Amino acid sequence: MDEKSPFQEKKIPVSDLYEALQHNEKLDKIPDTIETNRIYRVALASNTKDAYKFDKYAWKNTRRTPYPKNNPEFIKIYYSCVNADKKKDGRCVKHVFISKVNDLDVLVCYFGNFYIAEKRPHGNCRLENSHVFHHTPASTIAQIDELVSKMPGAAAYKTLVATNGDVEAPRNAAQCQYRRQKYLKNQKITCDEIKNLILLSYELNGFYKLLQLQPETSIVLMHDQMKQQFASNIEWNHIIWSDAAHFEVLNRKNRTCVRRLRSEADQRFNFVPNVQGGEGSISVWGCMAGGARGPLVIYSGKVDGRAYVKIIEELLPSFIENAFDSSNKNWMFMHDNAPPHRSKYVE
DNA sequence: TCAACGAGTCTGTAAATATC
């Protein structure tokens, strides 16, 4: 096959697939010696459904699609070989056609040159006689999931082996441990879930509830009481909020990775702009109050206590003068407790 | 016993290419 046009001979008419389904020899697995451009018919069993995947070459799955598109009779799966560089290589491919009528009747066809294909065990199969041909029954999976919600994976494995025997037992202890990990992970509360709970608490008037999130974890929501307490003591419009932020446009501290071809090594888009002398970034400080926006101060370098006081002394009085009535002496200035904000010089 | 990590599978989306 011409390496530069590997797709010319890949097309298999649907009629040929039907022909193969009716007349080709039924195989229980892919033969050791593979011929290209030949349709292998693999008759599978319910517990060896994946047998078509495994031969002595390493493959990368790309996509599965209905085939043909307008009147799908098969599921077509594309595989590309893995070359010596461990990269997917389209010069040697494997196409699998799974009949929609009977998904245990599978057609497999190989194209291209096997000399570029890496020979190694496929998928999670690390040993010759690994588990890959054996699928844990769904009923066993359900039993595992139920047990690992109450006990560690190893204990669940021992329990199921003792009760189910070899046939319906889990694959191994690691399988139970994996499902135990999954269970524990699902039990963790995400930030979004906590936010949703807080939002929910605000939607319900007078909400006061003990939420039992997990056997070991509870959350008490009592926002109304807190709100009333704050509302009675603080007038929020009298508070001046302030903060600073640093923006790195150039000379960023984090490393930038570029994926490129060797031939593109000297191309301009592979380089990150840099500025000598430590330029390329700015820091800004700003403040605001209810209904008033303060000045935005742009500065460079580090801000210590002295610099911080200088900024405040220069800008804060005029902002207070504009934001509040002259008679209002109840305003409060709020910072975020950053180290320069609480330095001895500031105090 | 569990968390972290790596490797492999599968699939949604989009782009490229082939075919009609």
Place this chain on the structure above:
DNA sequence: GATATTTACAGACTCGTTGA
């Protein structure tokens, strides 16, 4: 030019290995 087919990429998921 429209449609079908193929390829590429990224993310979710699964599961084995390793070390604390």
